[in-house]
Amino acid sequence: QSVLTQSPSASGTPGQRVTISCSGSSSNIGSSTVNWYQQLPGTAPKLLIYTNNQRPSGVPDRFSGSKSGTSASLAFSGLQSEDEADYYCSTWDDSLNARVFGGGTKLTVL
Amino acid sequence: QVRLVESGGGVVQPGKSLRLSCAASGFTFTTSGMHWVRQAPGKGLEWVAAISYDGDNRYYENYADSVKGRFTISRDNSKNMVYLHMNSLRPEDTALYYCAKDLGRGARRGMDVWGQGTTVTVSS
Numbered sequence: 001q002s003v004l005t006q007s008p009s010a011s012g013t014p015g016q017r018v019t020i021s022c023s024g025s026s027s028n029i030g031s032s033t034v035n036w037y038q039q040l041p042g043t044a045p046k047l048l049i050y051t052n053n054q055r056p057s058g059v060p061d062r063f064s065g066s067k068s069g070t071s072a073s074l075a076f077s078g079l080q081s082e083d084e085a086d087y088y089c090s091t092w093d094d095s096l097n098a099r100v101f102g103g104g105t106k107l108t109v110l
Numbered sequence: 111q112v113r114l115v116e117s118g119g120g121v122v123q124p125g126k127s128l129r130l131s132c133a134a135s136g137f138t139f140t141t142s143g144m145h146w147v148r149q150a151p152g153k154g155l156e157w158v159a160a161i162s163y164d165g166d167n168r169y170y171e172n173y174a175d176s177v178k179g180r181f182t183i184s185r186d187n188s189k190n191m192v193y194l195h196m197n198s199l200r201p202e203d204t205a206l207y208y209c210a211k212d213l214g215r216g217a218r219r220g221m222d223v224w225g226q227g228t229t230v231t232v233s234s
Contacts, residue, residue, distance in 0.1 A: 098173070
């Protein structure tokens with residue numbers, strides 16, 4: 001049981017706008033910044049969004065992140081076939097004094 | 111170019127010990143927080159431990175409850191290496207173990223660069 005809650009799966013068609021959510025509490029998302037990671041099959045995770053809504057160099061601007069209260073979201077403005085992957089949210093938890101991850105969302109491009 | 115290369119994984123019996131290593135290059139290692147994250151077969155990511163820079167050449171450690179008291183994270187700044195010493199290994203510790211660099215000096219900002227991982231299998 002993950003501290004952060006993500007829907008196990010999501011899907012969309014190419015070009016569609018899709019949003020993945022991550023729900024936490026006041027001790028984690030409510031008091032710390034959120035990062036999002038993309039994990040393509042058989043590869044190491046890659047940082048997609050940091051500090052809630054910042055994109056590392058090289059990440060396309062069709063990926064965007066947001067945070068409100070104890071929830072965060074990752075949005076794809078125009079879904080592409082290569083976006084099919086697992087996506088994880090992560091933040092710091094002050095009660096656990098530990099880094100925590102969501103359970104992951106498997107995104108399927110139909 | 112920032113690079114992290116893990117090594118030391120293998121097959122080990124329950125109750126035994128293992129040490130993982132992570133060689134870092136391409137960034138200012140001494141003031142960077144470093145993490146170990148694992149992923150059991152077919153499962154999600156689980157943070158394991160972090161070692162953070164607190165200034166004045168001081169470092170502090172944080173651990174997930176699942177490994178506290180059994181695993182120890184350490185670093186050798188002279189070699190740009192991070193280690194994970196794993197004792198009293200259990201079958202549920204079987205996973206791909208990733209080394210990752212933090213965005214900042216500690217563990218609070220999260221990981222930005224990841225290695226390719228090293229596999230640990232705990233089985234009799």
